Amino acid sequence: MEAAFLKKRNWSSRAIFEDIAASGWTNPGIDPSFKAFFMADLVSEYDSVNLYNFLYARRKEFSPYFVQYLDFWYADERNHADGFFELNRLVFGAPESDLINDLKNRVGDFSGLEDILSCEFNLLLLFAYDEYVSVKTYKKDTFYQDFGHPGFNVWIKNLIADEAIHFGNAVKILKTFHADKLDQAQSVLRRIGGFEGGEYKNTFLFDHDGPHFQLDSDEVGSVVIDEILSILQKRSL
Template sequence: MITPVRRNWSPKEMFNALTPAMFSAEPSVVRARWNKLWPDLYTEYDARHLKTELSVRNLITTDEARAFFTVWAADEERHTDGFIRIIELVANGSERNLRERLEARPHDFGAINDHLADEFSVMVMIAFDEMCTCHAYAAEKPFYTELRNDIFHHWLREVIADEAVHSMNAVNVIRARYRDRVGEIGAMLNRIVSGIDDLSYAGTFLLDYFGVVYTKELLDKCRVAILRNVEKPLPAIERDRWSHRPN
């Protein structure tokens, strides 16, 4: 069975030496920081809602996908914890208040039903979505530069690397389990990209493409990257594991 990659790092350890006093600022600056970080936090937090929805719909059916989602969900919780700590440090937030607000937010998967047809479509969506998030976070480096502490750049690099690994882990499930359906992916991604303007985000984790960084160019770049990655052969060690997998 394909084993998903998981990276080992801790935002708690990373931010341990920082205090809110280091990042005090005028109220308008603090509010701007909050407005930037709050959507990043709740979209990461919403991963738990997606995982629950997939379970309720019984869409995850293979061992490979189940292993993927176990690792993925743990990483998304790590990102949630990290963003909570950053908001505590730079935007006058408190963990208790933030978690209460996160829990109170509604989520509705009705708008993306067409993209949740089966495990294959879910894995394609995840592979694309994580690639988009990877590039979107990379475009946010100037925000973290303004906080004037290199630890935030370290944080950003770790999160970007996680998102890239998530995308490739999802691609590996597709290449191992759904090689015969790779030809469908181009049309699927075209439908996703062409329908973005008609969607409003509803706490689904997927398709959270709001904000200035999510340009048409970024989405097209990620679509091309996914199409390229799914065409690659599995690494030899994973191919050997798959070929010897018992029926």
């Protein structure tokens, strides 16, 4: 059987947390300061709905591969958000209904991003950049191994694997169908990097100003751009 062009992992955040709860797990004394940390992560993942809906109306502009990319990406981000809902419920007793009420009226402000969002090529580079950064920051979340159940660590590792696949899928589409434009990648990525440090506007993108973001300023921007350009220049992913 021919392998699918884009990769997609299938797993359930809720199933992992259901297993943790069913095991009789008790809170070992997780620092209450993690509540703000996890809420910031939940907000970031939940806001994927704003970006997805913003791009959905433009689906006819995009290649079938990028449309599939968006659908795969969004399904994964919803699964990640489900995980943070479960995490907040399990660790801090926060009812999901209350969390949803706090989140459901969030509106993404995409003003100022028009150029970066203008075409499939730019969007793929934007996703590649964002997902690459996500992998780097989530890898620093090593505290899950101290939460008293291996399921927490299994969950965050699954999440990291998804973000890595999102990056890989974006690069694959770029190298397969946009190879004639790759000489423009550096310029576009530099413009993308220029948004670092700005105010987060509920867009899912550049959500790097909260307690959940563990990278220093010298770990984003130019260093990420150079690494992505190096990967794009290789013959195969």
